[in-house]
Amino acid sequence: MTPAPAGTLGGHTAGQLRRLCAVTGLDPADTGTYEEVLTRVLGTAAERPLDLPPPSRTFLSDDHTPVEFSLSFTAGADPALRVLLEPGCGAGSLDRGGRAGLAVVREMGRRWDFSTERLDALEDLFLPPRPHGPFALWIALELRPGGVPKVKVYLNPAASGPARAAHTVREALNRLGHERAFQALPPADGYPFLALDLGDWEAPRVKVYLKHLDLSAAEAGDLAATAPGPAAAGFADFFHTVVGTTPGGDPRLDRRPGLTCHAFTETDSGRPTGFTLHIPVRDYVRHDGEALGRAVTALTGQGIDPGPLLGALPAVTRRPLRDGVGLIAYLALVHQQGTAPRVTAYVSSEAYAVRPPAGAPLAEPVH
Numbered sequence: 001m002t003p004a005p006a007g008t009l010g011g012h013t014a015g016q017l018r019r020l021c022a023v024t025g026l027d028p029a030d031t032g033t034y035e036e037v038l039t040r041v042l043g044t045a046a047e048r049p050l051d052l053p054p055p056s057r058t059f060l061s062d063d064h065t066p067v068e069f070s071l072s073f074t075a076g077a078d079p080a081l082r083v084l085l086e087p088g089c090g091a092g093s094l095d096r097g098g099r100a101g102l103a104v105v106r107e108m109g110r111r112w113d114f115s116t117e118r119l120d121a122l123e124d125l126f127l128p129p130r131p132h133g134p135f136a137l138w139i140a141l142e143l144r145p146g147g148v149p150k151v152k153v154y155l156n157p158a159a160s161g162p163a164r165a166a167h168t169v170r171e172a173l174n175r176l177g178h179e180r181a182f183q184a185l186p187p188a189d190g191y192p193f194l195a196l197d198l199g200d201w202e203a204p205r206v207k208v209y210l211k212h213l214d215l216s217a218a219e220a221g222d223l224a225a226t227a228p229g230p231a232a233a234g235f236a237d238f239f240h241t242v243v244g245t246t247p248g249g250d251p252r253l254d255r256r257p258g259l260t261c262h263a264f265t266e267t268d269s270g271r272p273t274g275f276t277l278h279i280p281v282r283d284y285v286r287h288d289g290e291a292l293g294r295a296v297t298a299l300t301g302q303g304i305d306p307g308p309l310l311g312a313l314p315a316v317t318r319r320p321l322r323d324g325v326g327l328i329a330y331l332a333l334v335h336q337q338g339t340a341p342r343v344t345a346y347v348s349s350e351a352y353a354v355r356p357p358a359g360a361p362l363a364e365p366v367h
Helices: 009-023 028-047 094-112 162-175 217-222 232-243 288-301 307-316
Strands: 067-074 080-085 137-143 150-155 193-198 206-212 258-264 274-279 328-336 342-348
Touching: 009 028, 009 067, 009 080, 009 307, 028 080, 028 094, 028 137, 067 307, 094 137, 094 150, 162 193, 162 206, 217 232, 232 274, 232 288, 232 328, 288 307, 288 328, 288 342, 307 342
Parallel strands: none
Antiparallel strands: 067 080, 067 342, 080 137, 137 150, 150 193, 193 206, 206 258, 258 274, 274 328, 328 342
16 A cells, blocks of 8 residues: 655654654554555545645544544553554545445455454444444554564444433443443543453453543542452542642642543453553643653653653644643553553644643644
């Protein structure tokens, strides 16, 4: 497949991907494969010039770029590079976009020899004829050596209307064999995503994301429902680090809400085996220089070398970090039973716009 030319959505984001692959140690052959996959997933939108508006007002990023990168860090290991994509971004409607995304996932299944049976079992729930909500289907790829990524699919529980989101999550969990999982979830102010691991995962997960308005540091730790659960204090400390507050107070996420993710891998206990706290750091800093400082503190607090993150940001943008906010969109602390804690930094492409610091005018991106 011919690479998308410079000055297009595909050329811009594939270039970012190529440089991030170099930062994380992927070899040129694998890098070329993953650039081709990114371009193919974007479809006709990959050829769209960047001086035109985004192909859709996607919910995936603040500036409507249908691509987001993330780096997942564990102490003593190389970071894992991931890319989140909206395959139907140029389809013109949620219905057509969802169908386009489903076709892409099935093509991936044929290419990399994995089953889409679990996704197929949920098609009527998440891809109805007249879907609601901000998105239909996203694909996340964890880019591994060897040119075959791990694949995750993100679905919209509000596809049949926000009032039915909880019912949709419960029914999806039931169909996937997790009949007691829904009752193990803590109270929430919304169900923004349900995600499925497809293909070559040691323990494939069903992940339910919950939204929490005005979340506090103490509440963040208490929401962990894993068995055996991680220490609440660790999540409270992470919260304070990312939000920039000190323990002892009662700061709350009163701007963009916090998210938790509850991962289910076994059906016997009905309880999640993984818990993640996602904090939208971009809404609690003045600029990306502050966000990077807090990310470095969070990483070193877990015994993780921040060097790869320091190298990743220049791979995505040439702009000074003080000139915008949102390059680091979220920071997350992940506890999965049987594995070491992870910190994940979500990095925006900013293909179309740079969110300005407080009091500054909207900035154009630096390609």
